[in-house]
Amino acid sequence: MNAQLANWDDLRVFLAVARAGSLSGAARSLGVNHSTVFRRIAGLEEMLGVRLFDRLPNGYALTPAGEETLRIVECIEADVATLDRTVTGQDLRLSGTVRITATDMLAFWLLPYHLGRFRAAYPGIELEVVVGNETLNLSRRETDIALRIGNTPPETLVGRKVGRLEFAVYGAPDYLAAQTDTDLAQHDWIGLDNAHALLTRRFEKFLPGVRPAIRSNSVACAVHLAKAGLGLGLLPCTIADQKPGLVRFAEVPDNFNLDLWLLTHEDLRHTARIRAVLDFLTPALAESLKGVGKSPVC
Numbered sequence: 001m002n003a004q005l006a007n008w009d010d011l012r013v014f015l016a017v018a019r020a021g022s023l024s025g026a027a028r029s030l031g032v033n034h035s036t037v038f039r040r041i042a043g044l045e046e047m048l049g050v051r052l053f054d055r056l057p058n059g060y061a062l063t064p065a066g067e068e069t070l071r072i073v074e075c076i077e078a079d080v081a082t083l084d085r086t087v088t089g090q091d092l093r094l095s096g097t098v099r100i101t102a103t104d105m106l107a108f109w110l111l112p113y114h115l116g117r118f119r120a121a122y123p124g125i126e127l128e129v130v131v132g133n134e135t136l137n138l139s140r141r142e143t144d145i146a147l148r149i150g151n152t153p154p155e156t157l158v159g160r161k162v163g164r165l166e167f168a169v170y171g172a173p174d175y176l177a178a179q180t181d182t183d184l185a186q187h188d189w190i191g192l193d194n195a196h197a198l199l200t201r202r203f204e205k206f207l208p209g210v211r212p213a214i215r216s217n218s219v220a221c222a223v224h225l226a227k228a229g230l231g232l233g234l235l236p237c238t239i240a241d242q243k244p245g246l247v248r249f250a251e252v253p254d255n256f257n258l259d260l261w262l263l264t265h266e267d268l269r270h271t272a273r274i275r276a277v278l279d280f281l282t283p284a285l286a287e288s289l290k291g292v293g294k295s296p297v298c
Contacts, residue, residue, distance in 0.1 A: 008080065011073050013040040014052065018070050022059040095124035098277050102147040105219035106260075107131040109239045111147070114284040118277065125273045144274055146263045147285075150198060159263035160282045163289035166237045166257045169250035175229040176247060184250060188213040188231030190222050202256045203234055238289050260289065 016026035016037070023037045030037070045052050052066035062070060102111060107129055115127055130143060146157075149165060169184065179187065184207060191212025192199050196219065203210075213231050216222050226233040227245040234256070240246050262282055268274050 008076075010040050010044045011076065013037055014044055014069065015073055015077060017041060017053065017060055018062055018066065021061070025059075093124075094122060094272050094276060096273050097126045097128060098273050099128040099130060099144045100147065100277070101130040101132065101143040101145070103149070103219065104131050104221075105223070105236065105239060106147050106149075108220050109242075110285060110288055114281060114288075117284070118280050121280065122273075122276055125276065127277075144264060144268060145277055146261075148261050148263055149258045150261065151259045153261050153263055157263040158266045158269050159261050160278060162260040162262055162282055162285040164257050165260045165289060167234050167252055168237050168240070168248050169232050169252065170226055170235045170240045170246045171232045171249050172227055172229040172245055173247055175231065176249060184232070185210050190225045190231045190233040191215045192219065192222060193217045198258060199234070206234070206252060206256060260285065 013026065013030065013036075016029050017023060020026045020029060023034050023041075027034045027037045041053065048065075048069075050065040051063050052069055053060040054063055100111070108131075111129065115129070119125075119127065145159075147162075153159065171187075181187065189203075189207070189210060189212040191203060191214070193215050194200060195217045199219075203212075214225060216225065219236070222233050223235055223240060223243060223246070225231070226235065226240075227243065232249060233240075234252065235246070237248070241248065262278055262285070264274055264278065269278075
C-alpha cells in the first residue's frame, strides 16, 4: 500500500462493507449515506489499482485481492484500537465523551433517570447512548461501556456485576380474565427472536415445544404486546412490575434469571470519565434491580 493510504477513514469504510456485505449495511453501521460509502470504495480501488469487491445482485463479495486487503486492514485496525485504548486509558480528565451501549429495555427504562442524575454531577462528561441488541465491540472502541445481560461476560472485558435481572410471567388483566386454563403451555405467548438467544433458550427449557404466537426482536415491544393482551410474556420484573396494565401471573425457576453487567475494556478502566460512569451507575442500577429507588416509568 502506498503512502496515500494514511487515510484511516477509507480503510474503516472498506472494513464496514466487508463485514456487512453491502453498501447500505455499511452506511448504517458508519452513520453515513449510501453514496459516501460507494465513493470511498471506488476511490480506494482506484488508488490501489485493484478491484476489492465483486458487485453481486445480493450484495458485495470480497475478491481475492479484497480478502488479502481485509487481512492486512484488520491488523491495522487492531493496532489503531490498541493505540486508542492505551492513550485514552491515561486520560485523567473528567471531561469528554463516554459511549454506552444497551438493549432497548435497559436504555428505555433503567438508564434515563440515572443518566440525568449523572449529568448533574458530572456536567463536563458528554454521554452517547447506543440502543440495540447487537453486540458492539469494546476492543475496537465501537463503545466505551456496555450494559450486558449474561452470567459469564467475555474474558477480555472488565467491569462490575450490577445485580440479578429477575423474570416472571406477565399478562394483561383483560387477557387473563378471559382465560380459564391454568396450563401455561395452552396460552398464547409473546416470544423473542434470536437476537435474544439467552432468553429464547431459557423459554424453550421452561416450556419445551411451545411456539410463541407472536415474536419481536425487542423486549420493549414485547412489554407493549403483553399490555395489549396478545398473550403471556416472560418479562423482567424490574420493568414489568412498574407497568400499569400488566399483572404478574406466574413465577419462573431461579435459573431463568440473568446477571446484569457494566463492562469496559481493560485498557480503559483507568480513564477518569469512564471510571466515573462505572462508579456512578453500578450502585444506582443495583438499587433499581432490588426495587429500591426505581426509575420513573416512561
